[in-house]
Amino acid sequence: xxxIRDVMPAFELFQPATVDExxxxxxxxxxxxxxxxxxxxxxxxxxDRIKRPAVVVDLSQMMDLRGVxxxxxxxxxxxxxxxxxxxxxxxxxxxFGLLAQAAELVASPQIRHQGTIGGNVSQDTRCWYYRSGxxxxxxxxNICYADSPTAVNREHAILGASRCVAVSPSDTAPALxxxxxxxxxxxxGGERVVAAEDYFVGPDINITQMTVRRPDELLTTIRVxxxxxxxxxxxxxxxxxxxxxxxxxxVASAMTLSxxxxxxxxxxxxxxxxxxxxLTAVELAVAGKTRNEQTAAMAGELAVDGAVPLRHNSYKxxxxxxxxxxxxxxxxxQGEGG
Amino acid sequence: xxxxxxxxASRRQFIKGVIAAGAVVSSSAYLFRSIPLSxxxxxxxxxxxxxxxxxxxxxxxxxxxxxxTLAMTxxxxxxxxxxxxxxxxxxxxxxxxxxxxxxxYSCSVLTHSVRGRxxxxxxxxxxxxxxxxPVQQAVVDEQxxxxxxxxxxxxxxxxxxxxxxxxxxxxxxxxAVSGNLCRCQDYNKxxxxxxxxxxxxxxx
Ligand SMILES: Cc1cc2nc3c(=O)[nH]c(=O)nc-3n(C[C@H](O)[C@H](O)[C@H](O)COP(=O)(O)OP(=O)(O)OC[C@H]3O[C@@H](n4cnc5c(N)ncnc54)[C@H](O)[C@@H]3O)c2cc1C
Ligand code: FES
Ligand code: FES
Numbered sequence: 001x002x003x004i005r006d007v008m009p010a011f012e013l014f015q016p017a018t019v020d021e022x023x024x025x026x027x028x029x030x031x032x033x034x035x036x037x038x039x040x041x042x043x044x045x046x047x048d049r050i051k052r053p054a055v056v057v058d059l060s061q062m063m064d065l066r067g068v069x070x071x072x073x074x075x076x077x078x079x080x081x082x083x084x085x086x087x088x089x090x091x092x093x094x095x096f097g098l099l100a101q102a103a104e105l106v107a108s109p110q111i112r113h114q115g116t117i118g119g120n121v122s123q124d125t126r127c128w129y130y131r132s133g134x135x136x137x138x139x140x141x142n143i144c145y146a147d148s149p150t151a152v153n154r155e156h157a158i159l160g161a162s163r164c165v166a167v168s169p170s171d172t173a174p175a176l177x178x179x180x181x182x183x184x185x186x187x188x189g190g191e192r193v194v195a196a197e198d199y200f201v202g203p204d205i206n207i208t209q210m211t212v213r214r215p216d217e218l219l220t221t222i223r224v225x226x227x228x229x230x231x232x233x234x235x236x237x238x239x240x241x242x243x244x245x246x247x248x249x250x251v252a253s254a255m256t257l258s259x260x261x262x263x264x265x266x267x268x269x270x271x272x273x274x275x276x277x278x279l280t281a282v283e284l285a286v287a288g289k290t291r292n293e294q295t296a297a298m299a300g301e302l303a304v305d306g307a308v309p310l311r312h313n314s315y316k317x318x319x320x321x322x323x324x325x326x327x328x329x330x331x332x333x334q335g336e337g338g
Numbered sequence: 339x340x341x342x343x344x345x346x347a348s349r350r351q352f353i354k355g356v357i358a359a360g361a362v363v364s365s366s367a368y369l370f371r372s373i374p375l376s377x378x379x380x381x382x383x384x385x386x387x388x389x390x391x392x393x394x395x396x397x398x399x400x401x402x403x404x405x406x407t408l409a410m411t412x413x414x415x416x417x418x419x420x421x422x423x424x425x426x427x428x429x430x431x432x433x434x435x436x437x438x439x440x441x442x443y444s445c446s447v448l449t450h451s452v453r454g455r456x457x458x459x460x461x462x463x464x465x466x467x468x469x470x471x472p473v474q475q476a477v478v479d480e481q482x483x484x485x486x487x488x489x490x491x492x493x494x495x496x497x498x499x500x501x502x503x504x505x506x507x508x509x510x511x512x513x514a515v516s517g518n519l520c521r522c523q524d525y526n527k528x529x530x531x532x533x534x535x536x537x538x539x540x541x542x
């Protein structure tokens with residue numbers, strides 16, 4: 001689909017060295033400014049000339065907001081930390097393996113060396129009608145091309161659709177929700193902290209945005225509390241090719257057990273709705289239950305309650321059900337594919 | 339024979355010269371295109387076009403558009419055409435170069451963002467006297483590629499990876515070059531060549 005052209009259309013380029021400078025630029029240019037961290041979601045938009053920002057605020061020269069800090073058993077992750085640095089960090093590997101697993105499954109090595117965690121959770125949807133510049137609801141128009149009779153919608157939503165059927169593409173988002181992370185957003189006006197699951201919005205709330213971030217805000221830090229440090233984790237991503245491809249469905253769970261009894265669990269699923277979905281009903285239903293086949297089966301069924309398939313994606317319902325089952329059980333059943 | 343070679347070489351130089359000149363001419367259109375920013379003059383912190391890039395150990399002065407990617411600068415401004423552009427969308431790996439020893443897709447890097455960083459392309463691997471880098475030598479020894487359009491990307495991804503893990507298993511190396519595609523599709527031969535490269539490097 002992509003067409004190689006000579007160069008991108010011109011834009012004014014700023015390379016702030018500090019957070020304060022960045023916030024100044026965002027305040028000044030507002031919606032005209034495009035934040036570029038690793039740029040790996042940005043370049044498609046700019047090269048395809050679908051989005052034409054007047055100003056690009058490139059964060060490559062900023063040394064703040066990089067790296068992971070160990071704070072009292074939890075983590076403070078700078079938004080500009082690359083996925084590779086995240087995967088390699090000892091505290092992430094040892095205590096929050098769920099996040100390391102999710103980040104390791106993103107795209108390809110070169111993309112992980114450059115793509116940032118802030119960019120990964122803030123990236124836009126992959127719906128190709130929208131990304132090709134069709135004037136759909138999400139782009140300010142009044143139709144969803146992915147939900148028309150002839151649409152190619154194998155990758156689209158089965159839950160939470162409201163006019164738009166695009167899905168959240170991020171692999172790290174469900175892991176951060178399962179870990180109970182918080183996102184710190186800063187603007188010239190101050191700072192606000194939102195729970196990971198509240199960073200993302202569905203089309204019922206805002207059809208043109210994937211997150212609650214305002215144009216004058218910078219995502220600075222992701223805080224992961226110590227609550228689930230070293231807990232039982234499960235992450236699985238299903239995709240067509242084992243490199244590059246976005247999730248068809250992914251699942252992340254963090255669970256604490258007392259013997260075989262599930263004490264506490266947080267569970268999230270990606271690529272089934274416009275936002276990564278935290279499955280609160282399932283969490284409540286399995287808490288206090290014995291971790292066994294029966295509980296897993298019940299969780300799987302409950303998870304897909306109310307799912308509505310489009311013409312080409314009914315497979316996602318069964319896929320999501322099975323992934324949730326595995327997350328509760330802690331893996332595939334014997335004899336089941338890996 | 340020698341004369342022929344010389345002729346070919348100078349023809350190549352000539353073509354490269356034309357390409358570079360062409361790029362300069364076409365870029366002047368961008369040079370003079372101004373962006374309406376509610377009438378403000380260029381703000382402080384905005385980027386100057388003229389810059390110095392550290393490429394293959396040399397400091398190269400170059401005039402770079404703000405929206406230019408590193409792959410474009412390397413190929414069309416600096417004449418380093420060993421770096422290939424396959425997809426221009428982070429989806430094939432043909433453009434892989436090392437930036438501070440880390441393999442990255444140069445089609446998806448703003449040139450202005452790597453000011454002061456160490457860039458190494460396929461042209462920078464061989465020694466001054468023309469002795470091939472061990473991984474290049476292994477490509478020759480094993481005849482690892484067919485059309486070889488993907489080869490510079492594979493070699494750069496491998497050289498970058500071997501810096502952190504000089505003795506990889508075949509599986510580890512396969513994972514390390516998993517961000518590189520080959521249309522001719524003999525990944526086994528490619529891997530054999532890259533593994534041999536790792537071995538030659540350990541011996542060197
Ligand atoms: C070929 C390909 C395959 C991919 N596969 C996957 C995959 O399998 N799984 C997956 O999860 N992702 C995938 N991605 C998506 C994504 O590019 C990477 O995951 C990467 O992490 C994005 O980070 P970035 O810093 O490069 O993003 P950028 O392009 O710099 O930013 C992405 C968006 O977030 C905004 N943004 C970035 N940083 C901040 C900040 N600090 N504050 C506020 N806004 C910010 C930008 O304005 C932009 O809109 C893929 C991308 C490509 C090109
Ligand atoms: S040309 Fe850069 S990845 Fe294909
Ligand atoms: S050898 Fe032809 S693309 Fe790889």
